[in-house]
Amino acid sequence: MTGLRERKKQRTRDALVLAAHQLFVTQGYDTTTVDQIAEAVEVSQRTFFRYFANKEEVALFVQDMTVRRFFEGVCARPLSEAPLECLRRTLDETWEDVGEAIEAITPLELYLRMCQVIEVTPALLAAHLRHSLLVEQKLVQEIARRTGLDPERDPRPRVLVAAFTGVMLSAGRHWGLRDGVSLEEARRVTREHVEQLGPALSADWRQDR
Amino acid sequence: MTGLRERKKQRTRDALVLAAHQLFVTQGYDTTTVDQIAEAVEVSQRTFFRYFANKEEVALFVQDMTVRRFFEGVCARPLSEAPLECLRRTLDETWEDVGEAIEAITPLELYLRMCQVIEVTPALLAAHLRHSLLVEQKLVQEIARRTGLDPERDPRPRVLVAAFTGVMLSAGRHWGLRDGVSLEEARRVTREHVEQLGPALSADWRQDR
DNA sequence: GAGGATAATGACAGCCGCTGACAATTGACA
């Protein structure tokens, strides 16, 4: 099914991601040069840029994959579910799959530490937010499709998705900036945040949680 | 009150912002070099980088100012208002002030066109999102202060602010990517989106708007 | 299994964003 050429490319790409992650995590993103990454994999700098459009991309490669998985999960849900419910359920059910997909490329612990690097590196944080926005737009299209609304005219798909992804990013950030990070902890924090979406918007916060 | 030196700096900064905006709007962000901006104001490239940390900063200078105004508006509101209400009211009441503040630096129409450039330029969009995130964090602190909650423990300030700014960014984007842009239109679109925050989260979208 | 078509890589040159260092100029203030 896959020729030698194809497999070799895959291996090079994975090696670049792995080497980059290790360098970023140990010595920081800004202080790591593309030359160092390329050298670690024994390819030329030019080759690196044939695999990744820029330095950010290799740092966000795994991250982007997880987000893409989430989107695909949403698309696969039954149409009977209400929009918000659909997003929430997908979140709950994609978690294990994503964990496996990550470990196919890089050790889980390395990825988790990379998440922290992303949060504290302005350039990466910015790129991460932009990438999330792209998926957000695709999500709007999907929610509109599911509900049969025109995404250009009815603001509700936009509003729902914007609020939801805003909260998810916030949760991810809150989790990533803590000391101990684990997939389970991420899941817990994210769920907690999404659950608070309704209460937080209510007029009165008097009642204790 | 201000010495000659001070005034000169102010003038140089404004001139750089203005020249940059004009160049960005007419020939695009990526194709405009810092050298061109510096040359238009007749300063050295090195001087440009003494006024702005990077090329993005000059492009987002006015934008950032408006966001900062909004934040200050929130801080000035009476404590009696509920969190969401406070954000909504601030939005409604800062609009004219912001318009004036913009025109003190650059023609309004130029700024509006610059907003569109930001939306279609990946690097600027990313930086814009990151800057918004910084303000988001400050907003969380402020909302927590107003409600007397611990922003580290209670997720509601985070969740509310994340949802709110997410929707605002989405509204801004929806507005900026249209053909005709005006301040009034922006206000209308933003208000509409924020108003839909509650309905969009409800389980059932059956009822027509 | 030899051949040519095609794809991946390396080497090189060069642009642009950005920074450090130092000297020259300009405004502030006694």
Add this chain to the structure above:
DNA sequence: TGTCAATTGTCAGCGGCTGTCATTATCCTC
């Protein structure tokens, strides 16, 4: 007016990124 501090220009240089072209490696067919 002279001294001090702030602002600026110049220059050298690094790192991200791209175009180009020759070289090498895989693929496919006969």
